[in-house]
Amino acid sequence: xxxxxxxxxxxxxxxxxxxxxxxxxxxxxxxxxxxxxxxxxxxxxxxxxxxxxxxxxxxxxxxxxxxxxxxxxxxxxxxxxxxxxxxxxxxxxxxxxxxxxxxxxxxxxxxxxxxxxxxxxxxxxxxxxxxxxxxxxxxxxxxxxxxxxxxxxxxxxxxxxxxxxxxxxxxxxxxxxxxxxxxxxxxxxxxxxxxxxxxxxxxxxxxxxxxxxxxxxxxxxxxxxxxxxxxxxxxxxxxxxxxxxxxxxxxxxxxxxxxxxxxxxxxxxxxxxxxxxx
Numbered sequence: 001x002x003x004x005x006x007x008x009x010x011x012x013x014x015x016x017x018x019x020x021x022x023x024x025x026x027x028x029x030x031x032x033x034x035x036x037x038x039x040x041x042x043x044x045x046x047x048x049x050x051x052x053x054x055x056x057x058x059x060x061x062x063x064x065x066x067x068x069x070x071x072x073x074x075x076x077x078x079x080x081x082x083x084x085x086x087x088x089x090x091x092x093x094x095x096x097x098x099x100x101x102x103x104x105x106x107x108x109x110x111x112x113x114x115x116x117x118x119x120x121x122x123x124x125x126x127x128x129x130x131x132x133x134x135x136x137x138x139x140x141x142x143x144x145x146x147x148x149x150x151x152x153x154x155x156x157x158x159x160x161x162x163x164x165x166x167x168x169x170x171x172x173x174x175x176x177x178x179x180x181x182x183x184x185x186x187x188x189x190x191x192x193x194x195x196x197x198x199x200x201x202x203x204x205x206x207x208x209x210x211x212x213x214x215x216x217x218x219x220x221x222x223x224x225x226x227x228x229x230x231x232x233x234x235x236x237x238x239x240x241x242x243x244x245x246x247x248x249x250x251x252x253x254x255x256x257x258x259x260x261x262x263x264x265x266x267x268x269x270x271x272x273x274x275x276x277x278x
Contacts, residue, residue: 003241005265006055007258008248014044016255018051025262026053026087028245032060035076045084055088055199055245056080060102063122063136064095064109074129081130088199088243090135090168091126093119093156108139110147111155116162123163135166135198140173140218142180153191166198171232172224172247176205176216185231194239202232202265203247221250224261233268241269 006026009017017027027048034041048054058077061069081089094106109115127133138156150158156167169192178185204222208215224232224246236242246261 003243003269005244005246005262005269006053007246007255007262009048009054010252011041011044012252013255013258014048017048020255020259022259022262024266025259026055026243028055028057028247031056031058031077031080031089034080035073042083049084054084054086055090055243056084056086058089058091059106060096061091061122061126062095062097062102063091063119063126064093064107064115065097065122066118067097067099069122069126069129070097074126078130081132088135088168089130089132090137090199092137093139093159106139108141108145110145111150111152112147113149116150116155116158120159120162123159123165127163127165133164133166135168136160137168137170137201138173139177140170141177142215142217144181151191153188157191157193157196160193160196167192167196168199168201169197169235169242170201170203171235172201172203172205172228173218175225175228175231176218179213179216186234189231189235189238197239197242200232200235200242200244201247202228202244202261204228219250220247223257229264229268232265236268236272241272244269 004024004026006028009027009029034045036042060073092106095109096103096106159165160167174185174188178188202224203220204224205216206219206222207213208217244265246258246265248258
């Protein structure tokens with residue numbers, strides 16, 4: 001796949017997505033929304049896949065859980081990947097399940113050595129089941145857990161080293177976490193293993209109703225903020241172009257508005273490409 005910018009696919013944008021003149025645009029879909037046996041959802045993706053590359057972004061594997069990834073969930077994910085041949089399958093560095101109880105949140109965990117072993121095991125199980133490597137996304141954080149033993153960048157780097165997985169760097173998550181926990185966002189990006197970064201996400205955030213800018217929420221319901229664009233410029237200036245996604249999950253605007261943000265990312269990616277040798 002060409003290193004280009006894409007947008008998160010929403011069914012209400014189907015007709016415009018199919019008709020879009022942006023030939024290098026790609027689309028990300030949330031895997032759990034398409035884990036069905038048939039019907040209009042899969043039919044839409046069949047058509048969309050003929051036009052553009054897809055990526056699958058999961059929210060339900062609960063990689064940081066004590067339990068191993070659910071076998072049936074993995075099988076449904078494998079069926080999707082086999083059918084639509086995504087260029088990337090990704091998941092979150094979080095947990096959301098205890099036994100048969102599932103939570104509607106991506107929850108944090110203490111970054112201990114025990115957690116590293118457990119998550120490494122779960123990533124390896126996932127990759128073996130899918131027959132491919134996956135990308136793991138850095139979380140957005142709202143408080144520092146007392147039991148943390150390993151800095152997040154070291155945790156992510158070691159996870160990639162052990163398992164061969166790659167990193168999906170959500171720049172908005174970095175900005176939100178840096179604001180909330182008081183660390184240096186640029187230093188965080190510098191500490192990531194550049195060669196392991198396979199994709200970048202850009203999204204919007206909002207301020208907490210009570211605490212205001214002291215607590216930012218990774219809400220995905222607003223345009224990408226300028227400080228996040230600045231961090232993105234810095235990151236691709238350091239590591240070079242990577243496939244980049246514009247995410248919007250709340251207050252979803254028109255397809256045209258999403259494509260304006262995609263075009264901004266495209267222009268920035270183009271400025272970082274090496275000139276062709278003649």
